[in-house]
Amino acid sequence: MAVVGAGITALVAAGVTFQTANASEATTAAPETLSVTAAGKLASTLIGDLGADAAGTYYDAQAKSLVVNVLDERAAQTVEEAGAQARIVENSLADLKSARTTLAEDATIPGTSWATDPTTNKVVVTADRTVSKAELAKLTKVVDGLGAKAELKRTKGEYRPFVAGGDAITGSGGRCSLGFNVTKGGEPYFITAGHCTEAISTWSDSSGNVIGENAASSFPDNDYGLVKYTADVDHPSEV
Known part of the structure; x- marks a missing residue:
């Protein structure tokens, strides 16, 4: 069974090689060292405080720090004062949500999937080997129309999720x-x-x-x- 849409975001993220985001790093004091649990709590707090200025978060396991994407310097300062790392990015969460809506409406094709990737600040779209040339051309046109909000990847595998037993x-x-x-x-x-x-x-x-x-x-x-x-x-x- 092919995976379609945004429901199985894990498969998409696992099947692509992410590129460097078009983002600038804020140059301030080093972020605090945080556990996964502490980072999750801080992320929830900052998302509430920043509102529409928050553009995604993720945990940097190597640095053990929380990274928060923001849209301007003022929001970056709020993030840094809270002990996280700020990245000023181009796309808001509303922009990325709009891109996903466009994909759902215009490019729901078996063998494809997509997910919002906070490390690239884009919606990453992946097409597996079952996608035909005609379908790929259609998908490419839609993704290209989204500009910097999305990028297209191919995988040699085939999306075939199975239901597990919860063991x-x-x-x-x-x-x-x-x-x-x-x-x-x-x-x-x-x-x-x-x-x-x-x-x-x-x-x-x-x-x-x-x-x-x-x-x-x-x-x-x-x-x-x-x-x-x-x-x-x-x-x-x-x-």
């Missing part, structure tokens, strides 16, 4: 739930929560057998984690 998975003393099984490039993966994969990189089943390692992770803005199976275990499409 418990563990790692590093933590516990989470397997969301659902997917394939990427013909290889088996599963989706789980990003707040889990930010803290845990190797996963085991309920019996303690190692079954997979992280392939991609995003939190707090897009809360998803993609894990690649490393063990020869069954991964049925069951609830």
Whole structure:
């Protein structure tokens, strides 16, 4: 079954290589070192304080800091005073929402998906190998019409999500739930929560057998984690 629309944002983000955003870095004091939980709470507070001046957030796992996209210097100052890193970007959340609406209305094509990527400040559109030349031409025209608000990627794989059973998975003393099984490039993966994969990189089943390692992770803005199976275990499409 092909994935269409914005519902499976995790698949889109996992299937593309992101480019550097067209954004400027605010030059001020270094942001505070934050845990994933603390960053999530701060993000919620800042989004409320900034209103329409907030243009997306994400957690920089390497720097252990919260990054907040904003539209002007005043908003950047508010972010920095709160202990986060500010990035002045071009597109507002309203701009990106409008782009997604256009895609839904004009480019809902089987084998495609899209998601708002805060690291690029764009809607990233991905088409898998099942998309025909005619469909790709139509999709390209729509994406080009969105200008700097969107970019188009291709993947050699085929979007074929499966329903997972919600089994418990563990790692590093933590516990989470397997969301659902997917394939990427013909290889088996599963989706789980990003707040889990930010803290845990190797996963085991309920019996303690190692079954997979992280392939991609995003939190707090897009809360998803993609894990690649490393063990020869069954991964049925069951609830």
